[in-house]
Amino acid sequence: xxxxxxxxxxxxxxxxxxxxPAEDTFLLLDALEQEAGELRKERPMICLEVGSGxxxxxxxxxxxxxxxxxxxxxxxxxQHATRCTLSTGKQNKITLDxxxxxxxxxxxxxxxxxxxxxLFNPPYVPTxxxxxxxxxxxxxxxxxxxxxxxxxxxxERLLQDVEVSSFTxxxxxxxxxxxxxxxxxxRFYLVALKQNNVPSIRSRMLEDFGLSSQxxxxxxxxxxxxxxxxxxRTALS
Amino acid sequence: xxxxxxHNLLACHVKGCTTNNFPLVFQDVxxxxxxxEFNPDFIRNMLPRLEWTALVNAAKQxxxxxxxxEQPDMMDxxxxxxxxxxxxxxxxxxxxxxxxxxxxxYPISNGIPNMLLAEHEIG
Ligand SMILES: C[S@@+](CC[C@H](N)C(=O)[O-])C[C@H]1O[C@@H](n2cnc3c(N)ncnc32)[C@H](O)[C@@H]1O
Ligand SMILES: [Zn+2]
Numbered sequence: 001x002x003x004x005x006x007x008x009x010x011x012x013x014x015x016x017x018x019x020x021p022a023e024d025t026f027l028l029l030d031a032l033e034q035e036a037g038e039l040r041k042e043r044p045m046i047c048l049e050v051g052s053g054x055x056x057x058x059x060x061x062x063x064x065x066x067x068x069x070x071x072x073x074x075x076x077x078x079q080h081a082t083r084c085t086l087s088t089g090k091q092n093k094i095t096l097d098x099x100x101x102x103x104x105x106x107x108x109x110x111x112x113x114x115x116x117x118x119l120f121n122p123p124y125v126p127t128x129x130x131x132x133x134x135x136x137x138x139x140x141x142x143x144x145x146x147x148x149x150x151x152x153x154x155x156e157r158l159l160q161d162v163e164v165s166s167f168t169x170x171x172x173x174x175x176x177x178x179x180x181x182x183x184x185x186x187r188f189y190l191v192a193l194k195q196n197n198v199p200s201i202r203s204r205m206l207e208d209f210g211l212s213s214q215x216x217x218x219x220x221x222x223x224x225x226x227x228x229x230x231x232x233r234t235a236l237s
Numbered sequence: 238x239x240x241x242x243x244h245n246l247l248a249c250h251v252k253g254c255t256t257n258n259f260p261l262v263f264q265d266v267x268x269x270x271x272x273x274e275f276n277p278d279f280i281r282n283m284l285p286r287l288e289w290t291a292l293v294n295a296a297k298q299x300x301x302x303x304x305x306x307e308q309p310d311m312m313d314x315x316x317x318x319x320x321x322x323x324x325x326x327x328x329x330x331x332x333x334x335x336x337x338x339x340x341x342x343y344p345i346s347n348g349i350p351n352m353l354l355a356e357h358e359i360g
Contacts, residue, residue, distance in 0.1 A: 077353065079351065086238060097243045099243070100352060106249070106352040110246040110259065
């Protein structure tokens with residue numbers, strides 16, 4: 001058993017401003033724990049969590065990898081979230097490097113092909129587009145769940161950054177401007193809700209970007225049916 | 238936290254700012270040193286993912302002049318120690334990072350860089 005991160009330093013006020021780890025968070029922790037052996041074997045160098053919120057997930061990953069030295073980059077649009085990410089890391093003696101930004105934007109051009117572990121528990125709740133885009137521009141707690149159409153508006157934007165389509169590679173090889181995150185052995189763990197249309201996400205990632213995927217866990221939490229999908233460049237068993 | 242390892246991976250992403258948008262230049266920084274465990278292999282394996290000149294200049298901007306201008310072919314333990322210190326132990330707590338191309342300043346406060354852009358600045 002890998003201990004769940006200590007979050008006792010977060011105040012009620014913090015958790016009014018930042019996503020309080022819930023079933024979706026814990027499902028992602030369980031998926032990572034299930035993969036712990038393989039993750040350690042891979043000896044990842046660069047881990048990147050998008051939307052790190054309280055910092056609970058990256059801290060847990062740091063605990064799994066233990067003495068394996070790795071860089072834990074964490075992004076969130078909510079500046080209270082990056083503040084909590086930093087303090088949760090400290091509280092658990094894991095050094096996390098949070099950056100307040102949207103998705104991976106300022107990191108994208110420099111991180112091409114170097115991310116060994118990418119994590120995203122996105123705002124996945126279906127809302128209208130207006131609610132999602134105002135949550136994004138307010139960069140507040142509503143950005144933790146408001147996902148727009150099919151709950152996919154924010155996730156969709158990240159998916160485009162994970163890999164470049166083979167078509168784009170073809171046109172862009174000359175000037176090397178294509179931006180993609182995953183290293184050759186990279187793994188990308190994504191939290192999704194049934195309503196996000198998991199089969200469609202998986203088939204598009206395969207067709208557009210050649211990424212294989214597997215459902216690592218699925219679990220019902222109240223009214224939500226949640227999935228953890230793992231994407232890799234080559235199919236893993 | 239802005240450590241030089243992170244700084245080396247950040248570029249300006251203002252709409253249309255695509256050349257000379259890396260590295261960002263530190264301004265008015267306040268620095269804190271925090272000891273970290275030395276792992277020579279990690280540093281060695283990380284180097285190919287980093288930009289040497291950007292690192293040397295950034296280290297200078299935060300007061301560390303220990304790194305050679307040119308990346309040596311051989312990495313001895315002493316150099317790896319210096320790199321470890323520069324990359325992993327210097328924390329920039331306050332200040333800003335400024336783009337040399339478009340002059341956008343990204344503030345750093347309480348150890349966290351704010352790289353958010355306003356709607357009209359997003360590409
Ligand atoms: C469901 S919460 C997950 C938080 C944490 N990772 C966890 O599992 O408990 C989604 C997080 O994504 C962040 N977020 C939403 N839109 C984002 C964006 N465009 N870029 C980065 N983070 C974003 C939210 O602020 C929130 O912290
Ligand atoms: Zn710029």
